[in-house]
Amino acid sequence: MTFAELWAELLPVGRDEFTGGYRRYSWTTADAACRAWFARTATQLGLRTDCDRNGNLWAWWGRPGGMQAVVTGSHLDSVPDGGAYDGPLGVVSAFAAVSQLRSDGFRPARPIGVAAFTEEEGARFGVACLGSRLLTGAITPEAASALRDGDGVALADAMAAAGRDASGIGPDEDLLAGIGAFVELHIEQGKALADLGAVIGVADGIWPHGRWRFDFAGRADHAGTTRLADRQDPMLPYAATVLAARTSAERCGALATFAKVVAEPGAANAISSRVQAWLDARAPDEATLDLLVSQVSTAAAAAAGQHGVAVRQHRESVTPPVSFDRGLRDRLAAVLAAAGIAAPLVPTGAGHDAGVLAARIPAGMLFVRNPSGVSHSPAEHAEMADCETGVAALAAVLADLAAQ
Numbered sequence: 001m002t003f004a005e006l007w008a009e010l011l012p013v014g015r016d017e018f019t020g021g022y023r024r025y026s027w028t029t030a031d032a033a034c035r036a037w038f039a040r041t042a043t044q045l046g047l048r049t050d051c052d053r054n055g056n057l058w059a060w061w062g063r064p065g066g067m068q069a070v071v072t073g074s075h076l077d078s079v080p081d082g083g084a085y086d087g088p089l090g091v092v093s094a095f096a097a098v099s100q101l102r103s104d105g106f107r108p109a110r111p112i113g114v115a116a117f118t119e120e121e122g123a124r125f126g127v128a129c130l131g132s133r134l135l136t137g138a139i140t141p142e143a144a145s146a147l148r149d150g151d152g153v154a155l156a157d158a159m160a161a162a163g164r165d166a167s168g169i170g171p172d173e174d175l176l177a178g179i180g181a182f183v184e185l186h187i188e189q190g191k192a193l194a195d196l197g198a199v200i201g202v203a204d205g206i207w208p209h210g211r212w213r214f215d216f217a218g219r220a221d222h223a224g225t226t227r228l229a230d231r232q233d234p235m236l237p238y239a240a241t242v243l244a245a246r247t248s249a250e251r252c253g254a255l256a257t258f259a260k261v262v263a264e265p266g267a268a269n270a271i272s273s274r275v276q277a278w279l280d281a282r283a284p285d286e287a288t289l290d291l292l293v294s295q296v297s298t299a300a301a302a303a304a305g306q307h308g309v310a311v312r313q314h315r316e317s318v319t320p321p322v323s324f325d326r327g328l329r330d331r332l333a334a335v336l337a338a339a340g341i342a343a344p345l346v347p348t349g350a351g352h353d354a355g356v357l358a359a360r361i362p363a364g365m366l367f368v369r370n371p372s373g374v375s376h377s378p379a380e381h382a383e384m385a386d387c388e389t390g391v392a393a394l395a396a397v398l399a400d401l402a403a404q
């Protein structure tokens with residue numbers, strides 16, 4: 001089975017006909033169709049499929065448990081109106097690489113696994129990499145059980161509706177103990193490779209990142225009768241904070257984004273009583289991230305004071321930096337160099353299942369060039385020839401890691 005054939009099968013699943021974006025949220029009908037595709041593909045390749053207690057999918061070439069397995073894969077879920085490549089590229093490439101190794105007559109000395117982790121984007125239940133976090137114990141079953149989607153549906157009920165029993169969610173030490181290395185192939189979510197003229201990159205590490213909620217509380221009033229001087233408009237310090245975050249991020253060599261904002265009461269002719277806004281901040285190291293967030297906080301407090309508005313700040317999540325296993329990282333680079341594939345080291349500001357798994361097992365990542373650099377959008381793209389190079393790179397890596 002070629003990459004193009006596998007890609008074409010998965011492409012229509014969960015795509016919105018109006019936006020062209022994907023809405024593959026965990027435990028929905030689109031998710032079930034992705035899972036069915038995974039099982040069908042694995043079966044066609046002669047792999048044994050399994051769904052673990054946390055809902056992550058596995059396809060095995062050889063029996064896991066004895067020799068330390070080599071696992072590759074990514075995720076099939078999407079953000080709202082996400083692109084086709086973020087996640088599925090890694091899963092489709094994994095199957096295509098296995099198919100290539102099979103037709104090359106390769107005989108692995110250790111098991112090879114293909115994984116698809118559930119709820120990587122956190123689009124339904126709000127916690128990114130939920131499947132790999134549960135597997136590794138990075139989130140407790142109790143905390144996961146308390147998660148609800150936007151309609152108030154609990155994770156356990158969503159899983160039950162999809163025919164899965166959620167009573168066993170949580171760390172799976174036996175499964176982890178059988179894995180010697182995890183390599184995730186992913187579309188690059190930036191333009192570093194395009195700028196370097198390279199098709200494939202090896203991940204250097206993942207920037208620390210986090211999410212903070214700012215609550216600006218003012219006073220609702222009439223937009224047509226309240227003099228400017230008499231207003232306590234929370235929208236104004238919010239706006240100043242957005243601009244301050246941008247300036248600070250530029251100064252720090254970091255990234256800061258306000259992309260989600262809720263204004264109450266939300267009437268076009270009323271001054272808001274309250275504005276809630278979420279800061280997503282990412283930086284090359286923790287000290288820079290702390291500096292960036294403290295600068296944004298200071299700016300928010302100063303702007304709120306000027307407008308008679310109260311501001312409170314809540315840290316919702318912070319993920320420390322991930323350094324991928326150096327031995328594995330260097331081995332990936334060496335294997336690709338030997339295969340004639342130039343693969344520079346690139347850092348990333350995005351979180352991934354490989355980053356979660358890296359806390360427990362040697363993990364690494366390969367990136368495939370994304371010429372536009374756009375991600376989490378239908379405009380996300382990779383050329384077919386680059387995807388095929390990705391498959392060749394992954395096949396070379398699997399052959400090396402599973403050879404002895």
Ligand SMILES: [Zn+2]
Nearest residue numbers: 086087120186
């Ligand atoms: Zn992804």
